[in-house]
Amino acid sequence: MFSIQSKPFEVPASLPVIYITGGSLGSHSINDKIFDLIPDLTTRFVVIHQVGDVKEYGDYQKAYRIKKKISSDLMHRYIPVKHFFDAEIGYVYSVADFVIGRAGANTFFELLYLRKPAILIPLPWSANKEQQRHAALFESLQLGRTFEQKQANSELLSLIYEMAKSLSYYKKNFSKIPFQLKQNAAQVIVKTIVDA
Numbered sequence: 001m002f003s004i005q006s007k008p009f010e011v012p013a014s015l016p017v018i019y020i021t022g023g024s025l026g027s028h029s030i031n032d033k034i035f036d037l038i039p040d041l042t043t044r045f046v047v048i049h050q051v052g053d054v055k056e057y058g059d060y061q062k063a064y065r066i067k068k069k070i071s072s073d074l075m076h077r078y079i080p081v082k083h084f085f086d087a088e089i090g091y092v093y094s095v096a097d098f099v100i101g102r103a104g105a106n107t108f109f110e111l112l113y114l115r116k117p118a119i120l121i122p123l124p125w126s127a128n129k130e131q132q133r134h135a136a137l138f139e140s141l142q143l144g145r146t147f148e149q150k151q152a153n154s155e156l157l158s159l160i161y162e163m164a165k166s167l168s169y170y171k172k173n174f175s176k177i178p179f180q181l182k183q184n185a186a187q188v189i190v191k192t193i194v195d196a
Helices: 026-041 059-069 088-095 105-114 128-141 152-167 167-176 185-195
Strands: 017-022 046-052 078-081 098-101 118-120 144-145
Touching: 017 088, 026 046, 026 059, 026 152, 046 105, 059 078, 098 105, 098 152, 105 118, 105 128, 105 167, 118 128, 118 152, 128 144, 128 167, 144 152
Parallel strands: 017 046, 017 098, 046 078, 098 118, 118 144
Antiparallel strands: none
16 A cells, blocks of 8 residues: 655654644644644654645644754654655554544544554544544554544644553554455456456
């Protein structure tokens, strides 16, 4: 699904890596929560943060202001990026120990396919509560946790620490998924259409 075509940065091997994403455009709401936590998170993790580039909020610029305020010995642990290109995302997922992000269909199935534990923050107004259902299913399979956007930042920080302590538990649960993800789904769909 994702191959490592480009290595946009180096990640220290000795620390757990969190990949934070709000989708291809980023999420101002998620960014706001994460920005407050960066000083704490960088003491224990490498944080790869896909911030997005919505000019209205200036989140990418804010991320760099926050990075500059982190002590110089921890600064390299915070990696804010506007957007990852297809050639880069394989590397990001390969180094990430777990993910924090929305629960849209793309993210949901990427996480299942790649077997990445996650803290999912469903978009409160997603159509037909799609994201809430994805997050609930992910949590019911014990592959990660759900965090509601309205919850306090301190609760998110506690949940991140809990997730990091229990990573092996969440990772082993991927082998218990009661359904099989097809490696060649696109070919199966095309064949089904052609044969119809």
